[in-house]
Amino acid sequence: MDDRMETVVAGVALKNPVITASGTFGSGREYGELIDLNCLGAVTVKGVSCEPWKGNPIPRIAETQSGMLNSIGLQNPGVEHFIEHDLPFLRQHDTKIIVNICGHTLAQYCAVAERLADCDVDMLELNISCPNVEEGGLAFGTAPRMVERVVQAVRHYTGQPLTVKLSPEVTDITEIARAAVSGGADALSLINTLRGMKIDIHRRRAVLASKTGGYSGPGIMPVALRMVYEVCKTVDVPVIGMGGIATFEDALEFIMAGAAAVAVGTANFHNPYATVEIIEGIRGYLEENDIASLDKIRGIVD
Ligand SMILES: Cc1cc2nc3c(=O)[nH]c(=O)nc-3n(C[C@H](O)[C@H](O)[C@H](O)COP(=O)(O)O)c2cc1C
Numbered sequence: 001m002d003d004r005m006e007t008v009v010a011g012v013a014l015k016n017p018v019i020t021a022s023g024t025f026g027s028g029r030e031y032g033e034l035i036d037l038n039c040l041g042a043v044t045v046k047g048v049s050c051e052p053w054k055g056n057p058i059p060r061i062a063e064t065q066s067g068m069l070n071s072i073g074l075q076n077p078g079v080e081h082f083i084e085h086d087l088p089f090l091r092q093h094d095t096k097i098i099v100n101i102c103g104h105t106l107a108q109y110c111a112v113a114e115r116l117a118d119c120d121v122d123m124l125e126l127n128i129s130c131p132n133v134e135e136g137g138l139a140f141g142t143a144p145r146m147v148e149r150v151v152q153a154v155r156h157y158t159g160q161p162l163t164v165k166l167s168p169e170v171t172d173i174t175e176i177a178r179a180a181v182s183g184g185a186d187a188l189s190l191i192n193t194l195r196g197m198k199i200d201i202h203r204r205r206a207v208l209a210s211k212t213g214g215y216s217g218p219g220i221m222p223v224a225l226r227m228v229y230e231v232c233k234t235v236d237v238p239v240i241g242m243g244g245i246a247t248f249e250d251a252l253e254f255i256m257a258g259a260a261a262v263a264v265g266t267a268n269f270h271n272p273y274a275t276v277e278i279i280e281g282i283r284g285y286l287e288e289n290d291i292a293s294l295d296k297i298r299g300i301v302d
Contacts, residue, residue, distance in 0.1 A: 004286050004293050005279070007041070009238045009260050010161035010186035012096055012122050014041035017255065017294060018279045021242050021265030022046055022100035022125060022165070023072065027086035028093075034272045039279060041261060042096035045086060047127055049102050050111040052078040057209040062198045067217020067244070068266055069196050071210035074102050074130055079115045087119060096122040100165070102130060106153050109140075114157040124160050126151065126185075129167030129192035131214045141167040141192075144179035151183025163187035163240060166231075168194050168220075173227045174234040181235050188231060189240040189263065191224045217266040218244045225257055232258025232299055246274060248281020255282075258299035 005016035019042040020028070027045045028037050037043065055075025062069045076082075082099070090097050099121045103109035113124060128141035128150055140150045151164055164180040166173065168191040177188055193214025198207040206212075224243020232239050241259030245251050246267040254262045267274040282294075291297060 002283060004291070005283060007260050007294055009240060010123060010163060012042075012161055014096055014261060016041045016279050017259075017261040017282070018251065018275050019098065019240060019261055019263040020044055020268065020275060021263035022098075022127065023070075023074075024265040024268045027082070028090055029086070031268070031272055032093075035276050037090075037093040037095055039276055040095045041279075042098050042122065043090060044098040044100055044125055044263060045082070045090070046076055047074040047100045047102040047130070048076055048079050048082045048112060049074065050079055050108050050115065052076065052081070059207060059209055060213065062207045062213070064196070064198055064215065064217075064219070066219030067215055068269070069198055069208060069213040069215055070193070071208045071213035073210070074127075079112050083115070083119055087121065091120060098123045098125050098163070100125040100127050101154075102127045106140075106150055109150060109154050110157050113154045117158045117160065121160065123163060123187075124154075124158060125163045125165050125189055126154055127165045127192070129165050129169075131167070131169065131193060131195045131212070138167055138169060141176070142170050144175050147176055147179040148183040151180050151185055155184035161186045163189045165192055166190040166227075167192050168223060168227055168243075174230050177231040177235050181237055185237060187238045187240060187260070188235065189242065190231060191220070191227055191243045194220055194223065216244070218246055220244045221250060225253055228254055228259050229257040229301070245278070246271070248278045248285065251278050251282060252285060252297070255294060255298050256301045258301075260298070
């Protein structure tokens with residue numbers, strides 16, 4: 001245990017600031033064969049809905065310059081499966097568990113939150129920012145009044161720490177952040193993917209069956225960093241920063257912009273050891289520069 005690495009998000013103490021980003025780490029099981037899950041600050045599991053969702057047609061993944069596109073559509077076996085199979089597996093490990101929840105309607109978001117309310121999870125992450133579902137997702141995440149309403153509604157069903165996952169597909173991210181906090185968010189997670197597209201010029205059609213998808217990876221990092229910086233300057237709740245983080249230097253940029261913790265997503269696909277390397281890299285940086293705690297550098301950039 002290294003005190004210098006500790007951070008607190010929404011009252012939840014993490015042993016280090018490195019979390020897995022939802023949808024890029026499953027429920028940890030596959031990665032657990034490669035890395036020690038006990039090393040992680042927290043695992044955020046892929047989106048969980050009240051009923052099983054089958055997701056979008058394939059192809060739904062494409063590699064792009066500096067990142068990838070996905071149109072998975074929040075495929076998942078539903079909350080009952082999560083409680084029965086994934087939660088007991090994760091609980092065997094010494095890491096915090098963040099459950100990303102999704103819905104097509106307000107009632108569905110509330111139903112998942114209510115079902116998880118008595119479960120042994122550390123935090124809920126309310127995904128109101130998925131670009132790959134026709135109902136719910138972005139429709140809830142881009143209008144401040146709607147954001148406040150959905151957060152308020154979910155808040156009513158759970159006393160668990162609640163972080164709200166924001167979309168970058170807005171003109172003013174600080175307005176959405178304020179709405180989420182006023183609805184009762186204890187923390188904010190940002191950013192989700194940006195809507196993108198790729199065309200196969202030989203077949204002369206979109207590469208993804210859904211035509212468009214969510215763009216993630218290193219290419220989005222400057223946008224994500226700017227938004228985290230703006231949000232940290234605007235609200236008082238802790239921010240989980242993400243978007244393109246692949247190295248410890250990337251993670252430190254987010255912390256210096258004000259993030260309480262960081263989440264690693266797309267990088268897991270090309271380097272399954274990314275999270276562990278980032279943790280070691282941050283630890284080394286603190287040691288080499290004789291920095292007593294993350295607080296000393298968090299938000300240090302004006
Ligand atoms: C394949 C894939 C699936 C994703 N699934 C989810 C999801 O279920 N819920 C969610 O809130 N975000 C989801 N995301 C978004 C990521 O959690 C993250 O916000 C985004 O990819 C930006 O971080 P990155 O550039 O490090 O990947 C997904 C991203 C990818 C690439």
